Amino acid sequence: MSPPILQMNPESLPPGTVVGGCWRLLERLGAGGYGAVYKVEAVQDPGRPFALKLARHPFEPRSTRELTLLMDKAVHPHVVAVHACGRWPDVVTGHFFFVMDWVPGPALHHWADRHNPTLQQLVDAASRLALILDALHAGGVLHRDLKPEHILMRAEQGDPVLIDLGSGDYVGAPTLTTGPLPPGTLHLRSPEAIRFHQRHRRLDVRYTCAATDDLYALGVCLYRALTGHYPFSPEWPPDVLCAAIASQQPLAPSVVNPRVPPALGAVILRLLEKAPELRFQTGAQLHGALAEVLSETPGEARAANLFEWHEPPQPATEGVPARPPRVRRPEWPTHAYRPPSVARAKVLRLWARLLGVLNPPPKPTSQALPSNARVENPTRRIHAHGRLWSLLATLGLALVALAAQSTNAVNDTTMEVASNATTAVGQKLASPAEPSHTATAASPPPVGPTSAVATPSVASPQEAAAVKKTDPAPGLQAPEKTPRARIANSLIRTAATAAACAGFACASTPPRLEQALPPADDCPPGAVEAMKKLGFGPGRTIKTRLTDDALASLITVREGRVVARPTFDSRGVVARGTEIYGQFYIGKQRVHGRFTQMRMKDVQYPMCLEIYEINDRQRGTPRQPGGDAQNAIIVSRIELMAVDYFDRFEE
Numbered sequence: 001m002s003p004p005i006l007q008m009n010p011e012s013l014p015p016g017t018v019v020g021g022c023w024r025l026l027e028r029l030g031a032g033g034y035g036a037v038y039k040v041e042a043v044q045d046p047g048r049p050f051a052l053k054l055a056r057h058p059f060e061p062r063s064t065r066e067l068t069l070l071m072d073k074a075v076h077p078h079v080v081a082v083h084a085c086g087r088w089p090d091v092v093t094g095h096f097f098f099v100m101d102w103v104p105g106p107a108l109h110h111w112a113d114r115h116n117p118t119l120q121q122l123v124d125a126a127s128r129l130a131l132i133l134d135a136l137h138a139g140g141v142l143h144r145d146l147k148p149e150h151i152l153m154r155a156e157q158g159d160p161v162l163i164d165l166g167s168g169d170y171v172g173a174p175t176l177t178t179g180p181l182p183p184g185t186l187h188l189r190s191p192e193a194i195r196f197h198q199r200h201r202r203l204d205v206r207y208t209c210a211a212t213d214d215l216y217a218l219g220v221c222l223y224r225a226l227t228g229h230y231p232f233s234p235e236w237p238p239d240v241l242c243a244a245i246a247s248q249q250p251l252a253p254s255v256v257n258p259r260v261p262p263a264l265g266a267v268i269l270r271l272l273e274k275a276p277e278l279r280f281q282t283g284a285q286l287h288g289a290l291a292e293v294l295s296e297t298p299g300e301a302r303a304a305n306l307f308e309w310h311e312p313p314q315p316a317t318e319g320v321p322a323r324p325p326r327v328r329r330p331e332w333p334t335h336a337y338r339p340p341s342v343a344r345a346k347v348l349r350l351w352a353r354l355l356g357v358l359n360p361p362p363k364p365t366s367q368a369l370p371s372n373a374r375v376e377n378p379t380r381r382i383h384a385h386g387r388l389w390s391l392l393a394t395l396g397l398a399l400v401a402l403a404a405q406s407t408n409a410v411n412d413t414t415m416e417v418a419s420n421a422t423t424a425v426g427q428k429l430a431s432p433a434e435p436s437h438t439a440t441a442a443s444p445p446p447v448g449p450t451s452a453v454a455t456p457s458v459a460s461p462q463e464a465a466a467v468k469k470t471d472p473a474p475g476l477q478a479p480e481k482t483p484r485a486r487i488a489n490s491l492i493r494t495a496a497t498a499a500a501c502a503g504f505a506c507a508s509t510p511p512r513l514e515q516a517l518p519p520a521d522d523c524p525p526g527a528v529e530a531m532k533k534l535g536f537g538p539g540r541t542i543k544t545r546l547t548d549d550a551l552a553s554l555i556t557v558r559e560g561r562v563v564a565r566p567t568f569d570s571r572g573v574v575a576r577g578t579e580i581y582g583q584f585y586i587g588k589q590r591v592h593g594r595f596t597q598m599r600m601k602d603v604q605y606p607m608c609l610e611i612y613e614i615n616d617r618q619r620g621t622p623r624q625p626g627g628d629a630q631n632a633i634i635v636s637r638i639e640l641m642a643v644d645y646f647d648r649f650e651e
């Protein structure tokens, strides 16, 4: 009945569009989890470029967070400055935008790849970054999503500027997202954050980021800049990446790129220590260590370029335009990591799953849990004998894998090479081609519903204990072990870690109580027609997710607006990138949701969908243990079904 409303997509506005009455778009600079960033100029004062960040959703919770940080808490000469803000197209209900300095330079990793900095230039940039972090941390601010893409180099010699504080945190900030981990990017998450998630994946607790998480992420950024590779590739499957970050020692930077002095490599490895207490604790400490490295490096080495030139810079000559320079990024040492055969990787994955069943998540430490808590499921009976079985089976697997590995292991020639033969499940050789580093891998910052609010942070004593158990002795070098012992140890640790990473499946058998909410008669006009047109017939469900964070299996929500994104559509009607807008209603046992608008390919459709649990044939989704009257914990993936058809299922 009502025609679809055509609306401009804030992520793909054409050049020339005027936003907020006075900012003319020139080109799109990038897009991410939050929205899009455009190069703009003021209509009244053309010729001076700025960057305008436009939120994808009108009710984007990160907007106020980023603005607070950029205009108040994180004001710093090396953090991008903000000059204006507003909403578009409607000044009250539109998408939030803000205008900041346009930084005319590439991201850190592209700067390293294109400009081929000297060692001195790179260490200078690293030292500046250390001091920027030191200043932010001293002011109670954490970046929490530090990655090469968020470090722009505004001068050829290297002058870093931090951008994107949308995931940042400051003392007294409201909680931004839900689930155990705050927003972040998987391949830059610290080992302790990953381990925390492994231990608390079903509990109502939240990881508290610290300065050492930012310093770990800086270590990853510098490793990438110095070697051309990430210590653990963002292209690996999330469970493999988790396992590697949590328990595998990264290859020394000087082994990947021999032009990196070992002393500098040791500083980077210290940033990447598995236990936060073994890292530098402040940016100032890191700055001091870098200064020491430089003072001990001969002038000739400091002036040398970090990489070999593939195509050196070529100035423009008559009729021939300048050619952009390119470096030859070092090959990842192929003898260091041996990719597992497909069969062996499968065995290890299966094993990881088995361990996931045998090793239950830890008992909740928090207050009384409702009787329908998932930890009370029948698999608990298995757990009584789990540890013994797990130990025996792990030893068995380690022996089998040891036999399979030994042929290669004995061929390794150096200590470093041998130690890295203890590879993670499914680890592949680093690719000479640049991975899609601009993607936020498996864990982009969630664009959570506005109503989604995380539960209070809870410090994790389990995490501290685990660190002591699994991490190497203090110092920069791992304790020396025989190659076989290293292989066995690594396999055991890797299998257990992958198990914890893999076990995110949700199952629950909640009681059938509670009256259904909301009333069935509040569908918007035209919804039935629109749904018929799209083929939303009886029994048709749409699987959706409520967060972009691949690691978040549970989220906390409260009454209010919500955005769900379809993940699977059995009939293929719903296009990629579709968003469905709705409202949460919090019940005692279940959370209900009415979804009344869908935006697909820039067209808005009135809808009348509701959360429906197809397995237990109930409206709404069951609340998980924890939460309170206002805040409910639910699974992050829910199914939606047309409201008109619920009666049919509830007969």
Ligand SMILES: Nc1ncnc2c1ncn2[C@@H]1O[C@H](COP(=O)(O)OP(=O)(O)OP(=O)(O)O)[C@@H](O)[C@H]1O
Binding pocket: 029, 030, 031, 032, 033, 034, 035, 036, 037, 051, 053, 080, 100, 101, 102, 103, 104, 145, 149, 150, 152, 163, 164, 166, 440, 444, 445
């Ligand atoms: N001030 C700026 N000057 C120049 N380019 C910028 C600026 N801000 C952002 N960009 C470009 O736009 C891209 C996206 O910006 P930003 O990371 O802030 O967006 P996002 O939606 O929060 O993305 P992400 O999901 O990566 O966090 C950046 O990687 C960068 O290339």
